[in-house]
Amino acid sequence: MDAEKLIMCAISAAALDLCALVLMITSYREKSSGKKRWKKISADMELADRDRGYPLECDEILIGRHENADIRIHDMSVSRYHAILNVADGKWTITDIGSKSGVYVNGIHVEQKRLRENDVIGIGDRRLIFRKRRDRR
Amino acid sequence: MSNPFSYVFSCIFVLLAHGAMLFNVFSNGNYDDVNSVVVLASVVIGLDLVYFTIMPFFRQQTYAVDFMLILILNMGLIFQSCFGGVDFQLKHFITVIAALISCRIGYLVCRDHRWIEDKKKYIWICIGILMGIILLFTGSRSMWISLGESTSIQPSEFMKPLLVLACATSITEQQKKHKFLCFNIVYENIIPFGIIGAICLFQWWCRDLGSIPTFGAIYVSGFLLRICYPKGKFSKKPIIIAVASLAVLAVIAVMLAPPYVKEERLFVDIWANKYTTGHQQCQALIAIADGGWFGKGPGHGFLHTVFAYQSDIVFSSISEEWGLLCAVMSVFVLLMMVAIPLVNPPRSYYHGSMCAGIAAAFSVQMALNVFGSCNMIPFTGVTLPFISMGGSSMVVSGLMAGMLVAAQSPVFKAPKRKKNEKKPQPVQPVQMQNIPQAPPPVQPQQEIPPQPPINYTLTDRRK
Numbered sequence: 001m002d003a004e005k006l007i008m009c010a011i012s013a014a015a016l017d018l019c020a021l022v023l024m025i026t027s028y029r030e031k032s033s034g035k036k037r038w039k040k041i042s043a044d045m046e047l048a049d050r051d052r053g054y055p056l057e058c059d060e061i062l063i064g065r066h067e068n069a070d071i072r073i074h075d076m077s078v079s080r081y082h083a084i085l086n087v088a089d090g091k092w093t094i095t096d097i098g099s100k101s102g103v104y105v106n107g108i109h110v111e112q113k114r115l116r117e118n119d120v121i122g123i124g125d126r127r128l129i130f131r132k133r134r135d136r137r
Numbered sequence: 138m139s140n141p142f143s144y145v146f147s148c149i150f151v152l153l154a155h156g157a158m159l160f161n162v163f164s165n166g167n168y169d170d171v172n173s174v175v176v177l178a179s180v181v182i183g184l185d186l187v188y189f190t191i192m193p194f195f196r197q198q199t200y201a202v203d204f205m206l207i208l209i210l211n212m213g214l215i216f217q218s219c220f221g222g223v224d225f226q227l228k229h230f231i232t233v234i235a236a237l238i239s240c241r242i243g244y245l246v247c248r249d250h251r252w253i254e255d256k257k258k259y260i261w262i263c264i265g266i267l268m269g270i271i272l273l274f275t276g277s278r279s280m281w282i283s284l285g286e287s288t289s290i291q292p293s294e295f296m297k298p299l300l301v302l303a304c305a306t307s308i309t310e311q312q313k314k315h316k317f318l319c320f321n322i323v324y325e326n327i328i329p330f331g332i333i334g335a336i337c338l339f340q341w342w343c344r345d346l347g348s349i350p351t352f353g354a355i356y357v358s359g360f361l362l363r364i365c366y367p368k369g370k371f372s373k374k375p376i377i378i379a380v381a382s383l384a385v386l387a388v389i390a391v392m393l394a395p396p397y398v399k400e401e402r403l404f405v406d407i408w409a410n411k412y413t414t415g416h417q418q419c420q421a422l423i424a425i426a427d428g429g430w431f432g433k434g435p436g437h438g439f440l441h442t443v444f445a446y447q448s449d450i451v452f453s454s455i456s457e458e459w460g461l462l463c464a465v466m467s468v469f470v471l472l473m474m475v476a477i478p479l480v481n482p483p484r485s486y487y488h489g490s491m492c493a494g495i496a497a498a499f500s501v502q503m504a505l506n507v508f509g510s511c512n513m514i515p516f517t518g519v520t521l522p523f524i525s526m527g528g529s530s531m532v533v534s535g536l537m538a539g540m541l542v543a544a545q546s547p548v549f550k551a552p553k554r555k556k557n558e559k560k561p562q563p564v565q566p567v568q569m570q571n572i573p574q575a576p577p578p579v580q581p582q583q584e585i586p587p588q589p590p591i592n593y594t595l596t597d598r599r600k
Contacts, residue, residue, distance in 0.1 A: 008161045009431035013462045015157030019208060020470050022150040024405045027201035033140070033355050037198055041484075041549055059485040059549050060309070088251070088549050118550050 043090045046133040047071060047121070055133055056092070061085040063123060063134075077101050077124030092130065094121060101125075147204045148189045154208060157182050158215050167436030168223035176225045177218050181211045182214045188237065195244070197546040199481060203240075205474040206523070206538050210236060212467055213524040216455050221441030237533030243298070243539020249548040250306075250487035257306040264299050264332055267292050268339055280343035293345055293528040296336055298536050300352060304329050304359025308490045329359060346398060347517030350505060354497035355385070362490045407512055417443055421453035421510045425461065430473035432460030447526040449518045452510045467524060468503060475499050478544060488544035495537045 014120040038057070046053040047063075054071055061070045073082075079099035082131045086093050092133075095112045096103040104122030105113045168174055178472040188207050192200055204375040210233045217229045226523040232334050245581045247253060270292050281289040307325035314321040332387025333356040340349050360379060400414070407422075414595045427433065438457040440446045446454045455464040505519040 005165045005434060007459055008164050009434070009463075012161040013158040013431065013460065013466060014467045015154045016212075016470075019150040019154035020466065020473060021271055023147060023201060023204050023208070024473055024480075026147050026204075027199070027477050029140075029143065030199045030201060031481050034199065038484060057484070078207065 041090060042087050043131060044094070044133045045092060045115075047085075047118070047128045048129055048131055048134075049126070053131075053134060056085060056087070059072065059087050073123065073126055075124050075126055079124075081124055083121075091115075099123075144193070144200060147187075147200070151184065151204055151208050152185055153187075154378070155211050155215070157183060157239045158212065162215065162219060162435045165434035165437075166219060166223045167434065173223045173225060175367040175570060177223065178372075180225060180230060181214060184211060184214075184233070191424075193582050197244075197542065199545045201477050201481075202474055202538060204543055205470055205477075206237075206240060206535075207468065209470045209474070209523045212470070215435075216451070216459065216524060217447060217526055218469075219435035219458060220454055221438065221444060222436045226241065226526075229526055232531040235528065236523070236531045236538075239532045239535035240539035240542065243536040244542040244546070245539075246304070247543035248492065248542045248546060249550055250485050251261065253302065254306045254309070257303070260299055260306065261328060261332070264296060264303065264336075267296055267299070268335060271339055271343060275343060280345040291345075291527075293336075293340060293343060293348060294529040294533045297351065297355065297498055297533055298540065300329075300332060300336065300355050301359075301491055301498065301537070301540065303332055304356065304494055305487050305490040308359070308363055308486050326363070342402055346394075347519045348506065350517075351498050351501050351519065353383075355494045358493040358497040359490060362486075362493055370513075403524070405515075417445065417450055418510070418512045418516055420513055421450040424453045424457035425511065428457035429459055430460050430462050431464065432456070434458065445518070448520050448530075449506070449516075449525070450510045451521050451525045452507045455524070468507060468521075471499060471503060471522060474538070474541070477541065479540055483544045483547060484547060485549075491540055492544045495541055498537065499534075533561065537551050 032085070041059075042056050046055045047061075048054070058070065062081065062084050063069060063071045063073065063078075064080050064082040065073055065075065065078045069081070079101065079127060081097050082099040083103045084095050084097050086095065092115045093112060094105065094110070094115055095102060101124045102109050103113075104110065105115065105119050107120075107122070115130045117131060121128045159181060162168075162177065163171075163174050166174060185207060188203075192322070214226070214229055214233055218224060218226045248430070250503055270282070271280075273334060275292070280291050280293055282292060285290045308327060310323070310325040315321055316322075333352060336352050337349055340346060357379075364379075405414050407418045409415070411419040420440060420443045424438060428438070431454065435458050438454065440450070440454045443450065452468070454463055475492075475496040478489070478496070483489045483492055499522050502519050502522055505514065505517045506521040506525070508514045509519070511515040520530040523531070523538075543550050
């Protein structure tokens with residue numbers, strides 16, 4: 001193969017490389033806009049105890065004592081699989097998944113309840129606040 | 138895509154890549170009439186422009202998978218049109234259009250997981266219907282249904298996306314245990330296992346043993362995610378048992394493989410049988426070596442004289458004419474496409490499980506094709522997704538790409554309540570007083586009394 005043909009083959013391969021690289025960078029940059037979209041879907045809420053907040057990063061958050069729970073509470077009053085939080089249309093719902101001590105929202109025992117901002121969720125002996133996410137330093 | 142500039146920027150680079158390939162065809166290609174190059178170029182660039190114009194109407198959140206899809210599909214069209222001489226392949230172009238349409242269908246069907254989880258019984262029924270079709274309409278122990286002289290479909294291909302969906306839609310139902318004799322049975326665990334068992338039997342019946350690893354990979358990815366799912370009882374024991382069972386099954390499968398598989402596929406010395414059972418692989422290896430890094434030029438290869446040069450040994454055909462660098466790049470684009478969920482992780486178990494199943498299917502299929510062509514593993518005759526010629530394979534690959542797009546642009550809608558389904562009522566406070574563990578009522582605005590610190594661990598499964 002002569003030099004000119006070789007250069008053409010190399011250029012076409014390089015163009016493919018470049019395009020693949022650009023698409024990869026574009027999809028990486030989409031990561032930040034994906035977070036913004038999730039903020040919109042999840043209404044940017046978090047579960048908080050006294051001094052810490054736990055962002056809700058998935059459409060299904062398991063709360064319990066089990067090691068694989070999303071929010072793990074080391075407390076014997078909390079069941080291993082206690083409650084689950086779901087989001088749909090920007091609204092979060094808490095569902096009791098067969099816990100022994102039950103789920104309380106603002107002191108009322110519930111099986112399933114749509115959450116509003118600043119609701120206090122009682123799980124076993126623990127209380128968590130469902131609130132807007134706050135930026136911390 | 139949130140930024141229109143990045144959309145236009147991506148469009149330009151895809152056009153640039155296709156333009157460079159087409160210019161290479163024009164300057165280096167083997168053609169008698171320049172019109173064949175002009176037709177190919179106008180079809181490729183035209184398809185790019187039409188797709189870029191249509192895509193924004195779907196209002197997706199991200200278009201990264203779509204760009205990679207159109208990049209690789211048109212690359213495949215250029216490759217296929219150049220094997221053995223530049224000539225536009227209308228049949229392959231039609232399958233590319235079918236793949237793009239099925240991608241849109243896959244996206245629209247799979248983006249709302251609550252909707253499709255409600256319809257999972259229909260997925261199981263569809264798999265059953267496909268098995269019935271294979272039994273009734275394929276020829277004697279064949280995997281093809283002939284629809285004419287040059288057209289045939291492979292129904293078993295359509296079971297791949299259905300198996301992915303069967304695994305993904307049942308992952309969140311592991312809490313529902315049913316008492317059967319003295320056992321607690323979870324139907325959503327038993328049914329995918331039954332489905333994969335039945336599919337493997339059918340593949341054996343159809344003599345399509347090469348597809349079994351792909352189906353196996355889909356099920357294994359679903360199974361691993363299932364036992365790692367928080368609501369499942371996670372422990373090392375199931376993983377060890379699963380891996381050990383797989384190893385034992387693989388050994389048994391090799392031992393009990395039919396003689397034609399052992400003699401012609403598993404234990405074949407290709408150089409000793411270079412005119413019989415090892416012919417394809419010998420020629421494929423020679424072609425890869427002959428092509429070198431930059432290839433012999435589009436249309437200048439000899440591999441088009443070998444059977445299945447467009448499908449089973451397409452990697453070698455590309456290596457010969459376009460060079461190993463280009464062939465590896467085409468595989469790399471496909472790998473990048475399935476790796477996008479790692480960059481922008483899905484936000485639900487269903488979408489995560491679906492992405493894992495699709496990534497497993499594409500990766501295994503790709504590995505079987507590439508390593509099979511290079512004689513590193515037994516030759517299976519599996520297609521290279523989006524590049525090999527084949528209608529059923531292309532449509533199914535498009536559908537699975539659409540499922541990836543759906544995982545990148547999901548919808549989280551509330552499930553529709555059935556007419557006879559009552560809203561869950563909160564328990565009355567009077568009843569609550571009898572419960573000793575109940576915490577005292579707290580007003581929303583009230584300060585929370587200090588509590589002992591809770592040791593929380595937020596495990597992000599999506600990573």
